[in-house]
Amino acid sequence: MIYEGTTGMDEGAPTTARLRDVLDRAGHVVIAEGPPDKADSADVARIVVTGTEIAGLAHVLAIVDGGTGDRCRCRGWPTITVHDVKGELIACWTLHHQTGLRGIGDCDADLQDGPALTEWLAERGLTGSREVQAGLALQEAEEDRRRLRWIQAAPAGLRDTAVEVSEPPGRDLQARSGRLRDAEARLARLVHESYPDGVERIRILLAWAGVAARESTGGLMWYDMAIQQQLLSEDHELILTALATGSPSAAQLDGAAEIFGSLEWTGAHGKRLPEPLRSMLIGHIQADGTDPMRFRMRHGYYGAKRSA
Numbered sequence: 001m002i003y004e005g006t007t008g009m010d011e012g013a014p015t016t017a018r019l020r021d022v023l024d025r026a027g028h029v030v031i032a033e034g035p036p037d038k039a040d041s042a043d044v045a046r047i048v049v050t051g052t053e054i055a056g057l058a059h060v061l062a063i064v065d066g067g068t069g070d071r072c073r074c075r076g077w078p079t080i081t082v083h084d085v086k087g088e089l090i091a092c093w094t095l096h097h098q099t100g101l102r103g104i105g106d107c108d109a110d111l112q113d114g115p116a117l118t119e120w121l122a123e124r125g126l127t128g129s130r131e132v133q134a135g136l137a138l139q140e141a142e143e144d145r146r147r148l149r150w151i152q153a154a155p156a157g158l159r160d161t162a163v164e165v166s167e168p169p170g171r172d173l174q175a176r177s178g179r180l181r182d183a184e185a186r187l188a189r190l191v192h193e194s195y196p197d198g199v200e201r202i203r204i205l206l207a208w209a210g211v212a213a214r215e216s217t218g219g220l221m222w223y224d225m226a227i228q229q230q231l232l233s234e235d236h237e238l239i240l241t242a243l244a245t246g247s248p249s250a251a252q253l254d255g256a257a258e259i260f261g262s263l264e265w266t267g268a269h270g271k272r273l274p275e276p277l278r279s280m281l282i283g284h285i286q287a288d289g290t291d292p293m294r295f296r297m298r299h300g301y302y303g304a305k306r307s308a
Helices: 016-024 053-060 114-123 128-152 159-165 173-194 198-213 222-232 236-244 250-260 263-269 277-288 291-298
Strands: 026-032 046-050 079-084 089-096 100-102
Touching (some): 026 053, 128 159, 128 198
Antiparallel strands (some): 079 089
């Protein structure tokens, strides 16, 4: 088992100069496609870098001087162990998300060119990082498409603010949190200004909340939760009235299924819905509900249990 933090390289800010100083003293470098506690396992792919290739490794490992000021909570992989000419371990580094490096100083550091390192490893048979990056790219593309569907479902006049609310998080989570709170407050204010009638406003929000119910990736994103929280802040009797009067659309019933199945709603108001709303919602779920809706129905949400 290999342990990080045993080589005296955990003080001071990380820099490329410090990294190259270590590699200049290297006799060989082992790169294993696993975290430090698995790096010695026989089933973990690895390469040994020697001679002039160490200089090439130093080039693709170049980091942004100063570091991020933080440490990723995951274990990180691949694991890079640097050994001197006598074979003694002099450094242990880990990659994090194929974009950062740990072990050069007192915090993580961003790679100057993460994709270049990924390709350098793949050319030498360590394809794990490239495979992960390809998977992450597909995931990110689907997240972008989902976010766009949510923005396009926004009521007239609200799309610009919806873009702000759904902005992907960056590295500065504290600053992003403040921006998100401001954007959510603006969105809530605009919803009330644009739809002062409570019943109309609730119907608009229910249809928007229903978008998340049809997403195959499942779960609520932060922007979905912003709409759910707006609905939950409305008078619950008014929500029931908005659904009981007129003919709710399928999208509104999807949104209702999400709200009435939430822990916030059931914790405050219980699981039983009044008739004929309960029967209407269960009929919608039986005819065209999603698996999560049917699961909640089978477990007594929305009222008495019904077979799917």
